[in-house]
Amino acid sequence: MISIDDTVRYVATYIDVIVLIIGILIYKEYQISSKDIALITGGSGGLGSELIKQMLSKGVQKIYNLDLKSSVERDSRIDYRRCDVGNESELKQSLDNILSELKEQNRNITILINNAGIRHSQSLLDLPDKEIHDIFNVNTFSFIWTLRKVTSNHIDTVFKQDTKIDRKLRIVNVSSILGALAPRNLSLYSATKSAIVSIHESLTQELSEYPEIRLLLVTPGQLSTGMFKDVEPSRTFLAPIISAEYLARRIVEKINVGESGVYCEPLYANFLPGIRVFPMVLQHFCRWFSEMDTKVNSNSKRGNERVDIEIER
Ligand SMILES: *[C@@H]1O[C@H](CO)[C@@H](O)[C@H](O)[C@H]1NC(C)=O
Ligand SMILES: *[C@@H]1O[C@H](CO)[C@@H](O)[C@H](O)[C@H]1NC(C)=O
Ligand SMILES: *[C@@H]1O[C@H](CO)[C@@H](O)[C@H](O)[C@H]1NC(C)=O
Ligand SMILES: *[C@@H]1O[C@H](CO)[C@@H](O)[C@H](O)[C@H]1NC(C)=O
Secondary structure (H helix, E strand, C coil), X not given: CCCHHHHHHHHHHHHHHHHHHHHHHHCHHHCCCCCCEEEEECCCCHHXXXXXXXXXXXXXXXXXEEECCCXXXXXXXXXXXXXXXXXXXXXXXXXXXXXXXXXXXXXXXXXXXXXXXXXXXXXXXXXXXXHHHHHXXXXXXXXXXXXXXXXXXXXXXXXXXXCCCCCCEEEEEECCHHHCCCCCCCHHHHHHHHHHXXXXXXXXXXXXXXXCEEEEEEEECCXXXXXXXXXXXXXXXXXXXXXXXXXXXXXXXXXXXXXXXXEEECHHHHCHHHHHXXXXXXXXXXXXXXXXXXXXXXXXXXXXEECCCEECC
């Protein structure tokens, strides 16, 4: 039997395909090619490694991967840099090294993907101080440092040139639907993700004079990666689990046409922020119905180990 969700998904997919085709025709110059150099944080697992796979298949020249673990993908085009993105000085050093290397070779980063993230599963009151710092450092501050360095370097070098050179820079941020609605025991994770949403909104305006810088914000629902493995999905007919491979393919398709704005997946994610304008009673009902507040359990088991904090792989 075809469920409502499947039907909606088919329709949405057709619309998306049409939009993509129009995009490819109009924004041909954004197509990923062997001229492109990408930088990704947290590319060694989960959504990150899928994104790397997809970009490799589109023929990028090189991908820098900043992560604690080395890349799972084996490809000579991947330049893995061991880096704790949650450590400000280490991250800035790595970025400086990469930018000055590229400068010597007269090449530029053209795709930036902020993907690294970690999560917790305890009440705010029970979290150790160090974890609180770690979550913000990895999820929010690493974003801010990377974005500032790469974008201002791009504007200072590429946009200051008179000659007609390739000015494109596509920036993708992976946020989360939880940035719009925070479940119990995920206060900080949700806070870091909604910070990204706000910064995206504001920066899109600040950078509007540079149309070649394309900002794309991705706010996915629950992914099929290790990060939320312990969270039993609820009401999957409304909120299906998205495969990381599928999401990565869609994101790269969007990079390929230089799409900017916000990309929500699955469909319901588009409407979630609107819940906040509902009367309180209705909001409580939605939260109860979705079971969102009972799923993040600090004692939940993944295999046999307890997860409190996990690096997105
Ligand atoms: C951050 O990185 C620097 C340089 O690599 C190192 O000296 C420092 O101990 C690190 N800090 C933490 C908290 O790990
Ligand atoms: C990279 O940017 C520099 C300007 O800093 C420019 O001279 C150079 O041509 C660019 N390289 C490519 C491959 O576009
Ligand atoms: C990505 O996040 C950073 C920092 O959170 C923000 O400054 C930037 O605007 C975001 N970019 C996009 C494309 O959303
Ligand atoms: C939230 O975390 C606290 C511990 O910090 C735990 O006692 C509680 O059971 C958790 N809530 C849920 C719904 O799992």
